[in-house]
Amino acid sequence: xxxxxxxxxxxxxxxxxxxxxxxxxxxxxxxxxxxxxxxxxxxxxxxxxxxxxxxxxxxxxxxxxxxxxxxxxxxxxxxxxxxxxxxxxxxxxxxxxxxxxxxxxxxxxxxxxxxxxxxxxxxxxx
Numbered sequence: 001x002x003x004x005x006x007x008x009x010x011x012x013x014x015x016x017x018x019x020x021x022x023x024x025x026x027x028x029x030x031x032x033x034x035x036x037x038x039x040x041x042x043x044x045x046x047x048x049x050x051x052x053x054x055x056x057x058x059x060x061x062x063x064x065x066x067x068x069x070x071x072x073x074x075x076x077x078x079x080x081x082x083x084x085x086x087x088x089x090x091x092x093x094x095x096x097x098x099x100x101x102x103x104x105x106x107x108x109x110x111x112x113x114x115x116x117x118x119x120x121x122x123x124x125x126x
Contacts, residue, residue: 002034002037002039005039006038006039013041015041015043016042017044018044018046020063021046021065022050022068024098024102027043027045027099030043031043044108046108046109047096047107047108047109047110048109049091049092049109049117049118050067050071050085050087050088051084051085053075053078053084056075071087074087074091075087075088088117089117089121092109093125096121096125100125109121
């Protein structure tokens, strides 16, 4: 991954947007790895609120990302997707606040057609 990022930067990329992640430590570790490899462009974190129970299987399978056990447990307890959406929004709000507190100036939200979730997050953090 780092090799290809360095190539993209060499060819004109001025920033990086990460793949979605659900554990901020993965972002911090990735940034550290990039910096150690000499990548100095801004690295924008990509966040995605979980919106349905189906996404518990879909997201890890399709995007090759891990979901934290605490998030999985919270979603499994939900009775319907309205509750799942709320859990997803709350999780993403907490991630956003932690990243903001760490000095990250820009966040990217993957909406995947669910802009109402992003509006709910934005209303709580901006």
